[in-house]
Amino acid sequence: MATATPLEVPEHSKPRARGRLQLLLILLVVLGPMVLATSMYKLKFWVPDGRSYHGVMIGNGESLSDLGVAGQDERWQLLVSTPTACAEDCQRLVYLARQIQVGLGRDASRASHALAAAQPASADYQALLGREYPQLQRYPLDAQRYLQKVGEAGPQLWIVDPHGNLVLRYDAKVDGKHVLDDLRHLLKLSNIG
Template identity: 30%
Template sequence: MNAVQADQASVTQTPGWRRMMPLWILLVLFSLPVMAAWWFYLNPDQLPTGRKNLGELIEPVVALDERFALRQADGAAFDPAQLHGKWTLVTLSSTGCADACRGQMVDMRQIRLAVGEGRYVVERLLIVPQGLSVDATAEEFPGMHVALIGPEALQSLQAQLPGPDSADSRMLIMDPMGNLMMAYAGDAPAKHVLRDMEFLLKASRNWVKGAGYGHR
């Protein structure tokens, strides 16, 4: 048997689980920040600060996926997967982006800047009903994603959020796997959202750092 045949035989004899091992390792590493954030959020006593969430946990989480048929301003499909891997500040408006909504747009921009280096893993998303013009809002807040949602999908989404909350506009937090996991009342102060974002980002960093030490 020559060297080439020996190599081929070795590959053939390698168990399937060993060949898949690198893929499983990558999947686990990708999910660590989300798992860490959830663990520390549900067990805040595990962090030295001992802070508790100021928003309301969405239980169960709501995956922002193709069920809601989100659209871009030009009518093309909006793919929420483009936000995966990042924490996303979301403003959900049921009547268009009026004064309250625009105020939350400003708040989201300031919150993202306030988390310092964490801003590189924080995105912003505005969800408004279909049929509304959002060009001016998009131009005023560069870097913000905008998605349009149909009336039935909007009603379905709102029904899955904790409440009741009669506000026309409210803020949410979406985790890096595309799940809406935290909701705020329409009149919640921006500093509450900022504290929760700082908590989530810190929890993610601590978990990743600890995992790194454990694999040295």
């Protein structure tokens, strides 16, 4: 009769220990990422500081009507807004909005460009818009409501989604390449419009 020494493990406990180790590893693989992601969200660690967009993100559900604009398109929209008549900076943004739409290439039909101004443009600029910008949509703008929301008197360029929600805002000094990059990224991620 053989006797077991204290260093030897009985044969019947080896499969049980291996099964427990496998169960522990499976639980770790399945539950580990969920616990890590929840901890990162709640405790705000390992959260990247960078961002992939260039404008000011409007993430609070504001729409065109909140901005004081009466009108909407069912496509992505590059909207130029000004609480006054469309002066030099505004005219630059109108030109830039059209160029960005053209720059979208095959996705150009998914976007439009528009102007929302509180005051009518001069007769010369109206004629230029009719001749050079035939697809430009024009909307009235409630200047008081606009200034309450935006707080800036200068012209702004907005990216608006097909549901009329404000997505990104840019000031008059924006680089058109940055707006084009942002809009391309949005169109790539979006199934609407």
